[in-house]
Amino acid sequence: MADVILRDIVKSFGSVTALRGLNLQIEEGEFVSLLGPSGCGKTTTLRILAGLEFPTSGTISIGDRVVNDVAPAQRDIAMVFQSYALYPHMTVAENIAYPLKKRRIPRGERTVMVQKAAELLQLTELLRRKPRQLSGGQQQRVALGRALVRDPKVFLLDEPLSNLDAKLRSYMRVELVELHRRLGRTMIYVTHDQLEAMTMSDRIAVMDGGDLQQFAPPNTVYREPANRFVAGFIGTPAMNLVDGELVLSGGDWTFRTGNLSVPVPPLGENAAAGPAALGFRPEHVRFGEGPIEGTVQVVEQSGHENIVVAKFANDLRITGRAPAAQVWKPGEPVRIRIDTAEAHAFAAGPNGERLNRPRAAA
Amino acid sequence: MNPARRTRLEREYALLGAILIAPTVLIFCAVIVYPLVSAIYLSLFQVFTPTLEGSWVGLSNYRELLGKEEFWTSLLNNIIWTVGTLSLQIIFGVAMALILHQNMWFRSLARSLILFPYFVSTVVAVLVWKWLFNDLYGIMNHLLIVSGLTDFPIDYLGTMPNAMISVILVGAWKYFPFVVIAVLARLQTIPDALYEAARIDGAGPISRFFDVTVPQLREVLVVIIMLRAIWDFKEFDMIYLLTGGGPITSTQTLPLLVYKEAFKLNQMGMASTYAVAMMAIMLVFMILYIRRTRSEEDT
Ligand SMILES: Nc1ncnc2c1ncn2[C@@H]1O[C@H](COP(=O)(O)OP(=O)(O)OP(=O)(O)O)[C@@H](O)[C@H]1O
Numbered sequence: 001m002a003d004v005i006l007r008d009i010v011k012s013f014g015s016v017t018a019l020r021g022l023n024l025q026i027e028e029g030e031f032v033s034l035l036g037p038s039g040c041g042k043t044t045t046l047r048i049l050a051g052l053e054f055p056t057s058g059t060i061s062i063g064d065r066v067v068n069d070v071a072p073a074q075r076d077i078a079m080v081f082q083s084y085a086l087y088p089h090m091t092v093a094e095n096i097a098y099p100l101k102k103r104r105i106p107r108g109e110r111t112v113m114v115q116k117a118a119e120l121l122q123l124t125e126l127l128r129r130k131p132r133q134l135s136g137g138q139q140q141r142v143a144l145g146r147a148l149v150r151d152p153k154v155f156l157l158d159e160p161l162s163n164l165d166a167k168l169r170s171y172m173r174v175e176l177v178e179l180h181r182r183l184g185r186t187m188i189y190v191t192h193d194q195l196e197a198m199t200m201s202d203r204i205a206v207m208d209g210g211d212l213q214q215f216a217p218p219n220t221v222y223r224e225p226a227n228r229f230v231a232g233f234i235g236t237p238a239m240n241l242v243d244g245e246l247v248l249s250g251g252d253w254t255f256r257t258g259n260l261s262v263p264v265p266p267l268g269e270n271a272a273a274g275p276a277a278l279g280f281r282p283e284h285v286r287f288g289e290g291p292i293e294g295t296v297q298v299v300e301q302s303g304h305e306n307i308v309v310a311k312f313a314n315d316l317r318i319t320g321r322a323p324a325a326q327v328w329k330p331g332e333p334v335r336i337r338i339d340t341a342e343a344h345a346f347a348a349g350p351n352g353e354r355l356n357r358p359r360a361a362a
Numbered sequence: 363m364n365p366a367r368r369t370r371l372e373r374e375y376a377l378l379g380a381i382l383i384a385p386t387v388l389i390f391c392a393v394i395v396y397p398l399v400s401a402i403y404l405s406l407f408q409v410f411t412p413t414l415e416g417s418w419v420g421l422s423n424y425r426e427l428l429g430k431e432e433f434w435t436s437l438l439n440n441i442i443w444t445v446g447t448l449s450l451q452i453i454f455g456v457a458m459a460l461i462l463h464q465n466m467w468f469r470s471l472a473r474s475l476i477l478f479p480y481f482v483s484t485v486v487a488v489l490v491w492k493w494l495f496n497d498l499y500g501i502m503n504h505l506l507i508v509s510g511l512t513d514f515p516i517d518y519l520g521t522m523p524n525a526m527i528s529v530i531l532v533g534a535w536k537y538f539p540f541v542v543i544a545v546l547a548r549l550q551t552i553p554d555a556l557y558e559a560a561r562i563d564g565a566g567p568i569s570r571f572f573d574v575t576v577p578q579l580r581e582v583l584v585v586i587i588m589l590r591a592i593w594d595f596k597e598f599d600m601i602y603l604l605t606g607g608g609p610i611t612s613t614q615t616l617p618l619l620v621y622k623e624a625f626k627l628n629q630m631g632m633a634s635t636y637a638v639a640m641m642a643i644m645l646v647f648m649i650l651y652i653r654r655t656r657s658e659e660d661t
């Protein structure tokens with residue numbers, strides 16, 4: 001059963017249109033990430049769900065109920081803000097208890113519930129402190145505590161980890177996933193960090209320019225990006241995307257650009273001969289031997305592998321991953337082979353759709 | 363640290379620090395310590411103002427002060443004036459700041475206009491108010507009579523308690539913009555996310571005001587109240603120009619008493635005694651203020 005439904009949500013701020021007809025159906029208990037570049041409308045979507053912002057048009061339902069006209073407090077949601085938004089003059093215990101207090105839950109019960117939340121988040125020692133006496137990660141947990149103490153139907157999290165350092169962030173990622181597993185509640189998680197989205201989510205909603213680009217499990221988003229935008233956005237280093245044209249000869253598709261011509265995996269019904277783009281991930285580029293000849297430009301060493309950028313005829317630049325054992329130097333000639341079985345073809349244009357034949361359900 | 367163990371560099375820094383502070387210390391001594399000491403010194407003499415010649419009387423000025431009814435009525439007036447005008451400044455100031463913090467199309471215009479009373483010179487402000495209050499041609503009386511609320515013009519400045527009320531009101535009008543500006547500046551630094559979090563947590567507008575806004579304003583209000591209490595307590599020109607302390611002495615505060623004693627009764631020694639007593643009273647506020655700022659730094 002769908003738990004959260006956004007239907008044709010449009011949101012304009014004066015002349016700026018932040019969301020252009022967003023449709024999203026989130027299942028109960030799902031962990032969904034909203035992922036996309038800055039300004040794509042992630043926060044706006046979350047705020048519309050929370051009731052802090054009103055859509056220009058479209059309907060929002062949470063758990064069988066249209067909530068367009070329901071106040072934030074009555075929507076059965078809880079939100080964790082990027083800045084945590086802890087009440088600075090209240091202690092940790094008072095912060096966590098605040099939503100309960102506003103719901104007129106008796107003091108005795110309140111204390112028990114706060115205690116439980118504090119135990120879950122390992123905050124018991126800190127209950128008497130004020131927010132400014134806490135580290136970023138602790139503040140973050142207090143914000144989570146304030147959200148979960150009410151046992152809401154849906155958790156809304158706006159980049160909750162972005163203010164933490166790298167180590168704490170990876171720790172909190174695991175904590176959050178664990179928390180989600182324990183609570184079994186729907187969580188909608190805004191991030192522009194694809195690693196967070198990939199590692200934590202059941203499904204990722206990739207957004208760009210106020211539109212949903214793809215809504216699928218992390219693996220699918222990575223292996224079968226719906227369009228060129230998703231292909232280029234997901235994955236570091238980014239997928240190689242080369243403009244050229246598709247040619248059909250004798251039932252087989254070939255991709256051509258300049259004097260380069262590569263075979264393409266089977267395409268679907270929507271494919272047509274003409275301008276198109278070829279996408280292939282850096283891990284599907286083999287260095288050393290192959291039909292394509294160029295020059296090494298940049299080598300980035302990361303210890304376990306080398307990221308090599310090489311330049312080919314017609315200003316074509318291709319990024320690939322090479323084993324750390326292979327030593328490449330800028331300026332050196334290099335030959336590469338593209339593992340075309342793993343390549344993707346996209347229709348022309350920045351959001352051109354993927355043309356590959358859908359994988360047979362094996 | 364053990365001074366003997368200081369390195370040469372540390373000694374040089376210490377010397378440099380002393381040199382840099384010296385001018386400030388000298389100016390501080392010249393404009394604050396000297397007048398203070400000389401006021402205390404003068405208060406031990408009986409001095410004739412025009413010649414500044416006097417004779418040592420020891421503490422007898424202070425003895426006289428304690429038994430003098432005019433001192434105590436002036437002190438009482440001073441407290442009534444300070445508490446009255448300060449309360450109104452705070453109430454109107456905070457209310458106006460909250461209004462101006464809302465998103466309104468005339469907000470920026472209103473924010474500059476609100477400063478007008480604070481910027482206008484006291485003499486000009488008092489003249490305008492005297493004109494408004496005038497019983498023959500003042501607009502206030504005219505409106506009251508035209509609207510039928512009263513048959514006779516009201517004497518705003520010449521009778522009691524009208525005179526004290528008028529002085530308090532004009533003081534509130536003149537100084538509430540300071541409160542508006544200070545509170546508004548603080549309001550603008552309260553993150554919107556706090557209000558949004560409170561809304562999601564189920565707090566209505568009134569809860570949000572008391573649970574989010576008020577706690578954030580508390581510190582700034584303490585500072586405003588202390589500063590304004592000190593400034594209002596020693597207010598001279600506005601009251602002097604508006605009523606001259608009258609009728610008789612009913613709006614005479616301590617600064618006016620000091621002035622009268624020094625320049626009308628020509629008793630500089632006694633005037634200094636009043637001034638020192640005033641300072642002792644204000645010292646209470648100052649100590650509170652200093653304590654407050656210090657405890658803030660500690661937490
Ligand atoms: N209150 C507002 N007034 C005007 N424009 C706004 C407002 N809020 C958002 N926008 C615009 O709407 C668009 C989407 O903003 P949003 O905050 O949802 O982006 P985002 O995806 O959360 O980006 P980021 O990753 O930078 O947080 C942006 O172009 C932004 O400028």
Ligand SMILES: [Mg+2]
Nearest residue numbers: 042043044190
């Ligand atoms: Mg955002």
